[in-house]
Amino acid sequence: MPTVSMTVNGENVSSEVEPRTLLVQYLRENLGLTGTHVGCDTSQCGACVVHVNGKSAKSCTMLAVQAEGSEVSTIEGLADGDTLHPMQEAFRENHGLQCGFCTPGMVMSAIDLVQTNSNPSEQDVREWLEGNLCRCTGYHNIVKSILAGAKTMQG
Amino acid sequence: MYDFKYQQANSQDEAVSAQSSAEDGSFLAGGMTLIPTLKQRLAQPSDLVDLSAINDLVGVSEEGDSVTIGSMTTHASVASSEIVNSKIPALAALAGNIGDPQVRNRGTIGGSIANNDPAADYPAGCVALNATIITNTRKISADDFFTGLFETALEDGELITAVTFPIPDRAAYAKFPNPASRYAIVGVMVAQTGGETRAAVTGASDSGVFRSTDIENALGDTLDASAAKAVSISSDGLNNDIHASSEYRAHLVSIMASRAATAAG
Numbered sequence: 001m002p003t004v005s006m007t008v009n010g011e012n013v014s015s016e017v018e019p020r021t022l023l024v025q026y027l028r029e030n031l032g033l034t035g036t037h038v039g040c041d042t043s044q045c046g047a048c049v050v051h052v053n054g055k056s057a058k059s060c061t062m063l064a065v066q067a068e069g070s071e072v073s074t075i076e077g078l079a080d081g082d083t084l085h086p087m088q089e090a091f092r093e094n095h096g097l098q099c100g101f102c103t104p105g106m107v108m109s110a111i112d113l114v115q116t117n118s119n120p121s122e123q124d125v126r127e128w129l130e131g132n133l134c135r136c137t138g139y140h141n142i143v144k145s146i147l148a149g150a151k152t153m154q155g
Numbered sequence: 156m157y158d159f160k161y162q163q164a165n166s167q168d169e170a171v172s173a174q175s176s177a178e179d180g181s182f183l184a185g186g187m188t189l190i191p192t193l194k195q196r197l198a199q200p201s202d203l204v205d206l207s208a209i210n211d212l213v214g215v216s217e218e219g220d221s222v223t224i225g226s227m228t229t230h231a232s233v234a235s236s237e238i239v240n241s242k243i244p245a246l247a248a249l250a251g252n253i254g255d256p257q258v259r260n261r262g263t264i265g266g267s268i269a270n271n272d273p274a275a276d277y278p279a280g281c282v283a284l285n286a287t288i289i290t291n292t293r294k295i296s297a298d299d300f301f302t303g304l305f306e307t308a309l310e311d312g313e314l315i316t317a318v319t320f321p322i323p324d325r326a327a328y329a330k331f332p333n334p335a336s337r338y339a340i341v342g343v344m345v346a347q348t349g350g351e352t353r354a355a356v357t358g359a360s361d362s363g364v365f366r367s368t369d370i371e372n373a374l375g376d377t378l379d380a381s382a383a384k385a386v387s388i389s390s391d392g393l394n395n396d397i398h399a400s401s402e403y404r405a406h407l408v409s410i411m412a413s414r415a416a417t418a419a420g
Contacts, residue, residue: 002161019161019203020193043191044335046257055231055260061190062261065161066183066205112256130337131255 006067008033009077017064023057024048026064027074035075035104039133046132049105050074056112058131075104078111087111087149096145098136106132110146114153122147156193163205167212167314170204171291175312177202182314184227184266187258212265212316215239220322222246223289226265226315231256233264245326245344245419249280252330254337265315268300271307271363273394274338278364280328281318282355283344289317303362323348325378327418329411331358333398340399341407343370345415347378354383354412359393359404370412378420384413 005014008031015030027033027050039047041060048060051073078085084092087107097103106129113120113128120128125146126139134142160177164170174180181200183189184207192198206212212227215236222242224233233239234251253259253267253276267277268288281288281297288295291314300308309315326346330339339358346353354370357363373382388408393401 018158020156020158022190041194043187043258046255049257056257057261058257061257062186063161063190065163066186066207068163109256112260128256131257 002065004065004068006070006072008072009074019063019065021064022060023050023052023062023064023067023072024059026067027059027072033074033076037101037104039101039105044131044133045102046105046109047102049108049132051108051112054112054115056109073108075107078107085111086152087114087146090149090152091142091145094141094145094148096137096141097134102132102134102136106134106142106146110149111153113146114150118150118154120147120150125150157196157199159193159200160202161205162202163208165208167209167291167316170206170209171312171314173202173204174314177204180204182206182269184269185229185261185263187254187262187266188270188272189266206265206314217242221319222322223317223319224264225317227263228265230254230259230262230264230267234259242322243284243320243326245323245328245346246280246284246320249276249328249330249344252276252332252337264318268318269307269309269315271301271303271305272338273304273360273363274333274340274342274358276328276330276339276342276357279339279342279344279355279357281320282364282366283328283346283353284320284323284326285346285348285351285353286321287319288315289319290315298366301364306363321348325419327415327420329414329418331407331411341404341411343367343408343411343415345370345374345378345383345412345419347376347419350376352376352378354415356408356412359408361392361394367408367412370408374412374416378416380413380416383416384409386412 001016037047039045043061178201180202239247330342388405390401390405395401
């Protein structure tokens with residue numbers, strides 16, 4: 001089996017994996033980072049969104065071996081101790097979730113949006129969320145959270 | 156997913172030789188179609204040859220009257236490229252509306268056209284802009300490259316290295332997307348380059364992208380949007396599925412052509 005090495009949330013990790021192991025399986029099953037969820041498993045829902053070299057990617061549509069040498073960050077890597085990342089805090093403050101299943105992917109996708117477009121409009125946010133599905137909220141408070149989070153992230 | 160052997164190639168030569176020597180090797184570009192296909196066990200390659208570490212397949216450059224895009228350049232990079240935005244803004248807009256942000260971050264132009272999905276956006280862009288597909292062995296005009304449903308002129312061991320687009324005088328792409336997948340139910344790219352008007356249609360036909368001479372004749376030199384709208388397209392050979400009937404798609408071809416012509420100005 002090939003060995004794959006990458007950094008996950010700033011830590012170097014290295015493991016033997018079958019080439020067909022998905023990145024999301026590797027994160028959840030090998031590293032125990034279960035904050036990244038598998039929703040649809042067909043690249044549609046975005047519950048599995050992580051960052052690979054700073055860009056959002058669906059970890060159910062990527063092989064672990066494709067992340068060789070990459071910097072991967074997951075929802076677990078955002079908070080600084082007990083202090084939530086501004087985007088996480090914005091989701092909490094604005095009640096941007098109900099069941100919470102889609103939330104890790106929403107937060108990771110939202111942070112990539114703000115890194116790409118530091119002052120997004122409501123329309124920008126709604127269009128960006130094309131690849132993230134929520135079946136509880138109707139998106140209203142998610143959009144509100146992301147706009148609030150974007151403001152805080154700009155500082 | 157069935158098991159396979161995986162190799163990351165560090166150069167074009169290494170990639171071609173790894174793919175050619177494998178029993179049933181497949182190049183892996185962004186994987187936005189290939190990985191879901193493997194997950195559904197719809198394909199069973201013996202080997203995947205990952206192209207992502209080959210640096211000379213990535214990037215956008217301008218030379219004379221054309222823009223060249225490396226085959227491993229992502230949709231997000233094309234959409235945000237200064238060169239593409241200033242020289243062929245219609246192509247930047249096309250790339251920026253493919254799928255969703257995560258697909259655009261990993262999906263590549265080379266992967267998209269090698270796959271030739273009948274509802275993909277890039278084939279329409281390549282054909283309308285009269286692009287040339289450059290491989291490790293030859294240059295193929297877009298007209299000759301896309302040969303049918305998921306079929307291209309690529310031969311075994313042939314690797315797309317770049318796509319060259321002549322800079323048009325004006326161009327625009329209008330897409331009627333499926334609301335769930337964002338694939339084109341019908342998409343029409345209209346382009347005028349050096350006095351020639353071209354209109355390429357994706358999403359509509361069961362044999363993939365095609366040029367509509369009826370639309371091109373109606374558009375003429377002035378890109379007459381109302382004349383394009385008045386063209387009656389035959390529904391023969393158009394896709395008929397749960398998303399849209401062939402008659403509806405036929406109607407959409409004229410409408411999208413007219414919208415593209417208006418947007419091209």
